[in-house]
Amino acid sequence: MKKLFVLDASGFIFRAYFALPEMKNHQGQATQAVFGFIRSLNKLIKEFSPEYMISVFDGPNNKQSRQAIYADYKSNRQKKFEDIPPQIALVKEYCSLIGLAYLEKESVEADDVIASIAKKAREENYKVYVCTADKDLLQLVNDHVVAWNPWADQGVVGISEVIERYGIPPGNIPDYLALVGDSSDNIPGLPGCGPKKAAALLKQFGSVEGLLENLDAVKGLSQTMLSERQETLKLSKRLALLDSNIPIPVPIESLTFPQHPVDEEKLIHFYIQQGFKTLVPSKQTEAATVDVQIIKDAESLTNILNLVQGGDIAFAVAYTGNHLLSLKLEGLALTQGSGVFFIALEEEGTKILPILKDFFLREDLTFYGYNLKRDCHALLNAGIVIREISYDLALAEHLTNGGGKISFQSLLVNHGFTETAHRFAKEWGNSGLPIGRLPEQPEQYFGEFVAYLPIIKDAILEEINRKNLNHILSDIEMPLEKVLFSMERAGVPLDVEELAILEALFETELAVLTEEIYDLSGGPFNIKSPKQLSDILYNELGLRPIDKAKSTRAEVLEALRSEHPIIEKLLAFRTIEKLLSTYVKALPKQVDSHTQRIHPSFDQTGAVTGRLACRDPNLQNIPIRSERGILLRKAFRLSEKNSYFLSADYSQIELRFLAHLSQDKSLKFAFESGEDIHAFTASQVFHVPLEQVSKEQRMQAKTVNFGIVYGQQAFGLAKVLKISIGEAQELIQAYFSRYPEIAHFVEETIQQAAKDLRVTTMLGRERIIDSWNEFPGSRAASGRFAVNTRIQGSAAELIKLAMLDISQAIKQQQMKSRMLLQIHDELLFEVPEEEIEEMQRLVREKMESAMTLSVPIVVNILIGKNWAEC
Incomplete structure (x- = not known):
């Protein structure tokens, strides 16, 4: 029966x-x-x-x-x-x-x-x-x-x-x-x-x-x-x-069971997405190594590639080196889902490269991989151009992961391949794909690497569609990767001789400061040693510690600034020493010998809000306003006689997004009227006519304006403004009483994020925020993350769209101008003299129209021969 x-x-x-x-x-x-x-x-x-x-x-x-x-x-x-x-x-x-x-x-x-x-x-x-x-x-x-x-x-x-x-x-x-x-x-x-x-x-x-x-x-x-x-x-x-x-x-x-064959990979993906890792079956075949066919000669490669049908090809590149323009192609792995091949170049590289050039230009093929920009640099250095990349799975994973940290090994774990991830870590280290060096068995490593990509791709793209993120991946992040690749190839000109002069100047200043610190402390000691400095400050000089640890952290020294003249000297010493070690001495080592430029990389997966991160070197942290920061920016100069830097900077863009998202009438009025927003806020908060706002009041209002964007509480505001917590709380209350819709926006954002454990930007990028009760103060921190993500994440989307529009316009008009850097809200271009006028018009138009807000978007443009003049 x-x-x-x-x-x-x-x-x-x-x-x-x-x-x-x-x-x-x-x-x-x-x-x-x-x-x-x-x-x-x-x-x-x-x-x-x-x-x-x-x-x-x-x-x-x-x-x-x-x-x-x-x-x-x-x-x-x-x-x-x-x-x-x-x-x-x-x-x-x-x-x-x-x-x-x-x-x-x-x-x-x-x-x-x-x-x-x-x-x-x-x-x-x-x-x-x-x-x-x-x-x-x-x-x-x-x-x-x-x-x-x-x-x-x-x-x-x-x-x-x-x-x-x-x-x-x-x-x-x-x-x-x-x-x-x-x-x-x-x-x-x-x-x-x-x-x-x-x-x-x-x-x-x-x-x-x-x-x-x-x-x-x-x-x-x-x-x-x-x-x-x-x-x-x-x-x-x-x-x-x-x-x-x-x-x-x-x-x-x-009613037969099952009604159809079960797709195990989709089922595992469902378990992983719901957090049911105990339900993920242990894959008996997972830990087995992949059979990789190694190809070393041109004839074998030709025979294999002739069998490749049209479609999507997974690839990974083996290379050595660190600087983008000098990465050396050593080999690459390919798969179309069945059969894994590693192409080694050491024996017949000169014969193999022309075959690969033609292969990557085939019109019936598209290519995908994981974290592809460096791979593409290594390929281009060998003369290989990829006609079309369909997906970079690192970008897709970052989107589906709610902005969390990603790596290839975490990708394996998240999709049920735990044993493989552990074996990768055991055999080749925890960092995932080695950067700039080859593992002992590159053919096996890269072969296994690409073998898992087809399985993972389907699961990730299904998740992308389920979360309605395809427009961000396909229309923003993937096209932007191409723009960033071009920016990395272009590089930024750096005057090494100017940096040598700056190094001598900073070294002299440090020597003077060192003697002054010794005089004030009573004798020489290691200024860079926190232990010795703590002993000098709290034991020798008798300063009253503000914490039990007798810390010498920057924020502690700031709080002690008025207690002793040595503090001012120590802070100046640290500022100069950091500029000297991080930039003045380090940047010349990163200059490409052929282009005389530095070629930083731009990471699309490095920030939870969706902002770009600049790396190797990080140019986003160079001080903008300080005297020494300006001296450092002067070293970024164009040697070409008829070329100029064009800097385009969004004006107070995060506050404009705050006005748009909150729909606060007073803040919107200020922007629509073209008022000095910080003076206007000071006038509102301190109840004084706009023309009577003092410099100090404007500074306090500016601090509160940007503090709201970053979720700053009374304690943090008090530290910055050097006022009591009570005074800071009164200032925040006065601010919210004048901008009630902002108060509502902040509270509503925090409540919704606490309920959903996530927050989204204007275009739908998601950030997971699930640490509301993990530690004392975590709820306040999570609230700050939520507000900041909605504002800063949306602003990041604006400049990304602008970059795409500008890049497309430059290409369509066959202009010689090049986009070089994106530093938060600023874009830096290299522009021939004859294109300056058109580029000013084009850049302003594209940046101000990339998104539509309920307040005007304003862009400030400056022209100069060096970055400091911009």
């Missing part, structure tokens, strides 16, 4: 929701009901190996029919659990993934559908297993129908088990519930009638109807009460009695 398993999915879900501890996926969505459902289902599959199975859900408006006869039916379930419907959707998604048929009917409860399926299956000679923990479904038990509860170890429940447990046959379960009541469904029952009494009455009278026909024979209950409650008892039975005549739209024989 064939066996059909019918799952009470709604019952599974609700029982798991309340029985299991709270669980959430990386998006902050509750998942314990989903996990409980899967765990119960796995238990069933392991125990019975079902060949026919269906999962049944409550339909929309499912209480309608019973509430028509009893308005209070299930009225005790008025409380809505908003995180259950999304979990029901996830359970249905899971059912589809594993090939489990499911059914729900409009205005019908799952129990009635289950009763109707059981009846139909019995008529077709199936043995039916009703999988449930609810006793009302036990009324279905008969010679062809049994019950099984995944939450209990009681085995299969048949007729004898029902009689043993309740003292009545299964057919009497509706009568039993009518007498004892059912609190879960709000069925009233009979006062004073417990389980034993109900079983005894039904044994004596057979049914509720039999009881009501023989009221005078009832003992132990008030006959008056029974007489008064006759209609209630009949109603209660009607409510408990299941309807087994619901039309079932599918043939029983079609």
Whole structure:
């Protein structure tokens, strides 16, 4: 006899929701009901190996029919659990993934559908297993129908088990519930009638109807009460009695399990995305090494590549070196999903390279990989240009990961390949793909690297589509990678001789400061040693420490600035020493010998907000306003006579996004009127006419303006302005009283982020913020992250769009101007003299129109022969 398993999915879900501890996926969505459902289902599959199975859900408006006869039916379930419907959707998604048929009917409860399926299956000679923990479904038990509860170890429940447990046959379960009541469904029952009494009455009278026909024979209950409650008892039975005549739209024989072959990779991806790593099966084949075919000669390569059909090719490049323009191509790995090849260049490199050049230009091929810009530099250095890159999976992973840190090994772990990730770490280190050096077995490393890319690509792109991030990946990040690649190739001119002069100047200043510090301290010591400096400050000079550790951190020294003249000298010493070591001495070593330029890289995955990070070297931290920072910027100069730097800088762009997102009327008015925003804020907060705002008031207002953007609290503001916490709190309160919509925006953003455990930018980029209660002060920090991400992340999107528009316009107009740097809100260009006027117009137009805000977007443009003049 064939066996059909019918799952009470709604019952599974609700029982798991309340029985299991709270669980959430990386998006902050509750998942314990989903996990409980899967765990119960796995238990069933392991125990019975079902060949026919269906999962049944409550339909929309499912209480309608019973509430028509009893308005209070299930009225005790008025409380809505908003995180259950999304979990029901996830359970249905899971059912589809594993090939489990499911059914729900409009205005019908799952129990009635289950009763109707059981009846139909019995008529077709199936043995039916009703999988449930609810006793009302036990009324279905008969010679062809049994019950099984995944939450209990009681085995299969048949007729004898029902009689043993309740003292009545299964057919009497509706009568039993009518007498004892059912609190879960709000069925009233009979006062004073417990389980034993109900079983005894039904044994004596057979049914509720039999009881009501023989009221005078009832003992132990008030006959008056029974007489008064006759209609209630009949109603209660009607409510408990299941309807087994619901039309079932599918043939029983079609309910095979599974309905289709299970896509294991998609299933594993589902588990990983929901945080169910304990459900990810251990891959017996995963830890085995990939069979990599090594190609060393041109003839073999030609034969292999001729077999490649059109489509997407995964690749990874083996190279040596550190500077972008001098990376040396040593080999590369390729796969189209079946067969992995590593092409080694050491023997016939001169013959192989022309073949590879033609291969990467094939119009029927696109290419993808992981963290591809450096790979592309190594290829181009060897004369190889890739016609079209479809995806960089590092960019995709950063988007789906909510801005978190990424690496190839974490990518493997996140998609279920834990053993492989551990083996990679053991054999080749924790850093993932080696930068600038080759592992001992490059063919095996890079071969295995690309072997996993096709599997991972499908899972990541599915997640991209599910989260509606494809427009950011395909329309912004992937095209931007090409722009950044061109910027990295262009580089920034640096006058090494100017830096040598600056080095001598800074060394002299440090020598003078050193002697002054020695004089003030009473003798020589190692100024760079925190331990020795702490001893001088707190023991020798007797300064009062502001913390138990007697720290010499910068913020501590700032707080002690007025306590002793040595502090001023120490801060100046540290500033100059950092500029000297980080830039003046380091930058010349990074100048390319052929271009006489430095070629920094731009990382699209280095910041959680979506901002670009500048690396090797980091030019984003060069001081802009300070005298020494300006001297350093002067060293970035163009030697070409008729070329100039053009710097385009967004004016107070983050405050403009604050005005747009908050829709604060006062802040919008200030920008629309072209007012000095900081003076205007000072006028509002300090209640003085605009023309009477003092320099100090403007400075304080500026600090508060930008403090709001970065989520600064009273404590932080007090430190910056050197005022008391109380005064800082009053300043913040005054600010919010003048800008009430900003206060609402900040509070609403924080509350929503705390609820969702994530926050999104204007274009939909997501940042996961899930550390609200991890440590003291974490809630305040998380709130700051949320506000900052909405503002700064949206501003980052603006300049990225502008970069794409400008790059496209330069290309279309066949201009010689080049984009060189992006430093937060600033773009730096190299412009021939004859294109200056057109570039000013073009850059301003594209930057100011890249996005539409409810306040004007303003760009400041400067021209100069060196960066300091801009």
